[in-house]
Amino acid sequence: MPVEGLPKFLEKRELVTQSTLSEVVQRFLVAPQIAAIALYQADYIDDDIKQEWMALTAPKLLHATHAFRVLVSRLLPPPRPTD
Helix, strand or coil: CCCCHHHHHHCCCCCCCHHHHHHHHHHHCCCHHHHHHHHHHCCCCCHHHHHHHHCCCHHHHHHHHHHHHHHHHHHCCCCCCCC
């Protein structure tokens, strides 16, 4: 996986979460472990987060990302209709 491609893909994100990891996995078609190593090498995450994310499998990551998005959608007010 090209570590050099991460800054262009992630742009200027300051917060990198498991959702970000999921996006990287899907964009570059790599395992979560490979994506975690690349994010670490590109200084997006520290070693503790890398180790935590190395234990994730693609199905676990997908489930966690979906659960997070559902939670956020329930916490945010519904979008206002545009005129």
